Amino acid sequence: MAAVNFETLSEDEVIGFLDSIDTILTDCDGVLWMYMNPLPNAAEVINTFQSFGKRVFYVTNNSTKTREEFVKKCNILNFKATKEDILCTANLSACYLQDLSFKKKVYIIGSEAIAKELKEVGISYVGVGPDPINKNIPYNTLNKDPEIGAVIVGFDEHFSYPKMVKAASYLSDPSVHFIATNTDERFPVANNVVIPGTGSLVRCIESCAERKAVVMGKPESYIADVLMKRFQVNPERTLMIGDRHNTDILLGTRCGFKTLLVLTGITCLRDIDKWKQSDCEQMKEFIPDYYIESLGNLLPYLEKFKRKYVMSK
Amino acid sequence: MAAVNFETLSEDEVIGFLDSIDTILTDCDGVLWMYMNPLPNAAEVINTFQSFGKRVFYVTNNSTKTREEFVKKCNILNFKATKEDILCTANLSACYLQDLSFKKKVYIIGSEAIAKELKEVGISYVGVGPDPINKNIPYNTLNKDPEIGAVIVGFDEHFSYPKMVKAASYLSDPSVHFIATNTDERFPVANNVVIPGTGSLVRCIESCAERKAVVMGKPESYIADVLMKRFQVNPERTLMIGDRHNTDILLGTRCGFKTLLVLTGITCLRDIDKWKQSDCEQMKEFIPDYYIESLGNLLPYLEKFKRKYVMSK
Numbered sequence: 111m112a113a114v115n116f117e118t119l120s121e122d123e124v125i126g127f128l129d130s131i132d133t134i135l136t137d138c139d140g141v142l143w144m145y146m147n148p149l150p151n152a153a154e155v156i157n158t159f160q161s162f163g164k165r166v167f168y169v170t171n172n173s174t175k176t177r178e179e180f181v182k183k184c185n186i187l188n189f190k191a192t193k194e195d196i197l198c199t200a201n202l203s204a205c206y207l208q209d210l211s212f213k214k215k216v217y218i219i220g221s222e223a224i225a226k227e228l229k230e231v232g233i234s235y236v237g238v239g240p241d242p243i244n245k246n247i248p249y250n251t252l253n254k255d256p257e258i259g260a261v262i263v264g265f266d267e268h269f270s271y272p273k274m275v276k277a278a279s280y281l282s283d284p285s286v287h288f289i290a291t292n293t294d295e296r297f298p299v300a301n302n303v304v305i306p307g308t309g310s311l312v313r314c315i316e317s318c319a320e321r322k323a324v325v326m327g328k329p330e331s332y333i334a335d336v337l338m339k340r341f342q343v344n345p346e347r348t349l350m351i352g353d354r355h356n357t358d359i360l361l362g363t364r365c366g367f368k369t370l371l372v373l374t375g376i377t378c379l380r381d382i383d384k385w386k387q388s389d390c391e392q393m394k395e396f397i398p399d400y401y402i403e404s405l406g407n408l409l410p411y412l413e414k415f416k417r418k419y420v421m422s423k
Numbered sequence: 424m425a426a427v428n429f430e431t432l433s434e435d436e437v438i439g440f441l442d443s444i445d446t447i448l449t450d451c452d453g454v455l456w457m458y459m460n461p462l463p464n465a466a467e468v469i470n471t472f473q474s475f476g477k478r479v480f481y482v483t484n485n486s487t488k489t490r491e492e493f494v495k496k497c498n499i500l501n502f503k504a505t506k507e508d509i510l511c512t513a514n515l516s517a518c519y520l521q522d523l524s525f526k527k528k529v530y531i532i533g534s535e536a537i538a539k540e541l542k543e544v545g546i547s548y549v550g551v552g553p554d555p556i557n558k559n560i561p562y563n564t565l566n567k568d569p570e571i572g573a574v575i576v577g578f579d580e581h582f583s584y585p586k587m588v589k590a591a592s593y594l595s596d597p598s599v600h601f602i603a604t605n606t607d608e609r610f611p612v613a614n615n616v617v618i619p620g621t622g623s624l625v626r627c628i629e630s631c632a633e634r635k636a637v638v639m640g641k642p643e644s645y646i647a648d649v650l651m652k653r654f655q656v657n658p659e660r661t662l663m664i665g666d667r668h669n670t671d672i673l674l675g676t677r678c679g680f681k682t683l684l685v686l687t688g689i690t691c692l693r694d695i696d697k698w699k700q701s702d703c704e705q706m707k708e709f710i711p712d713y714y715i716e717s718l719g720n721l722l723p724y725l726e727k728f729k730r731k732y733v734m735s736k
Contacts, residue, residue, distance in 0.1 A: 242555065243580050252616045267556050267584045271619070274582075278609065278617035296591065296631050303565045304591035306584070306631030314627035317608050318619030 113382050116370065116402040116411075124415055131368065133348040134159050135197075135337070137328075138170040138180075140298050140353035140375025141405055143187055149374055151406030153188035158412045160190060167337065169350075171292035171327035171357060173199040173264030173308060174221045176230075194340075197333055199291035200227045202326040203262050205336060206289060207233055214259025217280050219266045219273050219311065220291065237276070240268045249275045263315050263323060264291035265308045274318055281319035288319065292327030294357060298375050328352075329360035351405065353377060355385075355396035363395040371398035372405050426695050429683065429715040429724075437724055438731065444681065446661040447472055448510075448650070450641075451483040451493075453611050453666035453688025454718055456500055462687055464719030466501040471725045473503060480650065482663075484605035484640035484670060486512040486577030486621060487534045489543075507653075510646055512604035513540045515639040516575050518649060519602060520546055527572025530593050532579045532586050532624065533604065550589070553581045562588045576628050576636060577604035578621045587631055594632035601632065605640030607670060611688050641665075642673035664718065666690060668698075668709035676708040684711035685718050 119127065134156075136142065142152045160166055168180060168191055175183065177196040184191035200220075204227040207216070218224050218237040225238045236255070249272070258280050266273070280286050294307035312323055326332055337343050345366040352358020353375025362369035371377060382401065385393040402408060432440065447469075449455065455465045473479055481493060481504055488496065490509040497504035513533075517540040520529070531537050531550040538551045549568070562585070571593045579586070593599050607620035625636055639645055650656050658679040665671020666688025675682035684690060695714065698706040715721060 240555070242553070249618050250613045250616045254615065269582075269584050269587075271580045271582050274619045274623065275617065278619050278623075279615065282612065282615065282617050295633060299595065300563045302567065302592065302595065303563045304588065304595050304631060305562050306587045306591050306627075310587065310591075310627045310631035313630040314619075314623045317626040318617060318623035320608060 112399060113371075113386065113397050114400050116400045117407065119411075121415065121418075124411055125418065128162065128412075128415070131347050131349045132164060133341075133343050134164050134166045135169045135348060135350045135362075135367065136166060136405075137352035137354065137358045138168055139172060141351055141372050142168075142189060144298065144300075144374075146187075148187040149404060149406060151409045152404075155405050155408045155412060156189055158409070158416065162416075165341075166191075167195055167197055169197045169328065169333060169337075171199055171294055171308070173203070173291035173327075174223050175200065176223045176226045177201045179223065197337065198223075199327045199333075200224045200264065202333060202336060203264070203289050203291055204228050204231045204233065206324070206326060206332065207231075207260060207287070210287070212259060212287070215255065215257040216260045216262055217255075217258045217276060218262050218264070219269065219277055219315065220262055220264030221266060224262055224264050224291070237273070241270050241272045241276075243271060252276065252279055254279055258286065260287035260289060261315075262289045262291065263308065263312050266311060269311055269314075274314065277315045278318040281315075281321055284321075288315075288321055288323045290315075290323035290325045290327075292357070293325055294327075294354070298353075328354075328357035329364060331361070331364060334361065334365045355381060355398075359398045360395055362398070369398040369400070371401040372403070373401065374404045425712060426684075426699065426710050427713050429713045430720065432724075434728065434731075437728055441475065441725075441728070444660050444662045445477060446654075446656050447477050447479045448482045448661060448663045448675075448680065449479060449718075450665035450667065450671045450688075451481055452485060454664055454685050455481075455502060457611065457613075457687075459500075461500040462717060462719060464722045465717070468718050468721045468725060469502055471722070471729065475725075475729075478654075479504075480508055480510055482510045482641065482646060482650075484512055484607055484621070486516070486604035486640075487536050488513065489536045489539045490514050492536065510650065511536075512577065512640045512646075513537045515646060515649060516577070516602050516604055517541050517544045517546065519637070519639060519645065520544075520573060520600070523600070525572060525600070528568065528570040529573045529575055530568075530571045530589060531575050531577070532582065532590055532628070533575055533577030534579060537575055537577050537604070550586070554583050554585045554589075556584060565589065565592055567592055571599065573600035573602060574628075575602045575604065576621065576625050579624060582624055582627075587627065590628045591631040594628075594634055597634075601628075601634055601636045603636035603638045603640075605670070606638055607640075607667070611666075641667075641670035642677060644674070644677060647674065647678045668694060668711075672711045673708055675711070682711040682713070684714040685716070686714065687717045 200223040216235040290312040293309035295309040297305040350362030350367040513536040529548040603625040606622035608622040610618040661680040663675030
């Protein structure tokens with residue numbers, strides 16, 4: 111594991127690199143955009159990759175949008191994408207249950223997107239939206255719905271104690287499936303304010319349920335399994351681009367993809383130096399093959415070598 | 424570590440046992456009472472201990488009552504107690520900050536009891552009560568109060584996502600103290616409904632704050648340190664009674680107290696057998712010296728030997 115600064119590669123090395131990949135998996139938040147703001151030249155880089163004939167998949171742990179909603183966001187921000195190019199955790203949660211021929215009902219801690227994706231595959235659900243404390247209904251008189259056969263935990267700004275009671279109570283039956291969309295602890299910090307991610311909600315429910323969730327998102331391999339099953343993807347000729355060591359890069363390392371860290375999100379260069387010096391094998395898995403300041407910084411390299419590259423094919 | 428069934432002890436052994444202890448630390452929920460229902464003969468047992476000249480402390484992780492409120496509850500349920508006999512985590516949190524000569528303000532995730540105990544030692548606070556999502560105030564525009572110098576996490580039925588944002592954002596400053604009242608994952612399960620405990624809220628905030636809290640309650644030693652500092656307590660002549668292996672018994676094991684597990688709450692006999700067979704050193708620490716079906720089951724033994732015991736003094 112090298113963590114090579116991409117911007118130190120020679121012309122030949124860049125051409126060799128581009129030749130060695132067919133498929134690009136890119137994280138979204140922190141790589142392509144920050145919330146609704148596209149990162150400079152990121153769309154141009156992705157479009158150039160596509161013009162080279164590379165297949166691009168948008169691989170995101172974000173559970174608050176459906177595949178259709180991601181396509182819409184991509185198109186608004188000038189990224190070319192179809193529904194099949196999107197791997198998002200609301201959709202993966204629905205696929206996971208569909209693969210199990212699940213016929214019961216889901217209790218959702220999460221957003222409308224999870225509900226919509228379940229609906230699309232014909233699975234019923236409850237739980238989306240506010241569920242505040244009600245002094246007139248003591249917790250221990252909860253009427254459990256016997257139809258509930260799974261609990262999904264995703265990002266939920268309406269997270270509340272009554273939701274914890276329900277999730278933990280349903281999960282006390284070991285036959286009830288426990289699915290977490292992802293385990294990201296927080297979003298990139300902005301203005302000195304920490305925006306907690308789904309991971310902290312998952313840790314909360316895992317703690318009171320005294321069970322571990324099956325995780326749909328990166329770095330767990332389900333997302334890669336789906337990719338392999340649906341498309342002809344060769345791990346050795348696949349590049350994973352991300353801003354987060356313990357999701358994007360770790361997934362790449364585990365699946366045998368090449369990995370490129372961008373420094374526009376969570377993980378910084380100092381972190382890499384720390385892991386390089388560490389004796390811990392697990393931390394070595396966080397080290398990317400390459401890093402670059404921002405995805406947009408690839409653009410001059412790609413343009414410079416575009417003609418040469420295309421001619422060499 | 425033996426896990427001896429107390430009810431198999433001979434007369435001499437019971438007398439020896441009673442003679443070997445001066446101080447009794449008893450957990451409350453699951454040992455003395457369940458919510459507002461006293462457990463049969465528990466009060467009589469505690470009163471008998473006191474009549475033998477044993478000093479009894481009520482040592483509870485419950486953060487939803489002040490010491491005064493616990494005294495009131497004890498008295499209603501026929502347990503003799505004064506304020507000094509109560510070690511509860513709302514009070515300990517206030518003591519901890521007082522010991523640090525803390526002069527700033529506390530952000531509380533928790534109940535009114537924590538606020539009252541802070542007020543009693545002259546520490547200001549914010550945060551108690553509902554704090555639901557407000558669509559008009561985006562998270563990342565949070566106005567951080569520069570006076571906040573500590574975050575306390577206790578039991579909070581109004582737990583919400585905006586509270587997570589605030590706690591994690593204050594805790595991004597490493598000089599801000601991070602205190603958890605306790606880490607109990609759940610209350611004893613009743614009617615097949617799981618009632619999540621403070622521990623699941625603490626795991627949630629630890630996850631998004633990417634920091635570990637200083638824990639006031641059992642099994643962490645702060646509660647024992649306070650006891651040693653305030654009173655003349657000899658660990659070797661102290662008995663810890665509890666229903667929970669990973670709080671009550673673990674505290675006792677760590678502090679060199681004798682330990683008695685009652686089976687009226689969280690931990691069951693099957694668990695002990697599991698730990699006995701385990702190779703894991705940490706699990707060995709969960710094994711009590713003695714166990715008994717319920718605290719009330721001690722009563723016939725205590726009464727039978729009362730005269731003999733008192734005469735032998």
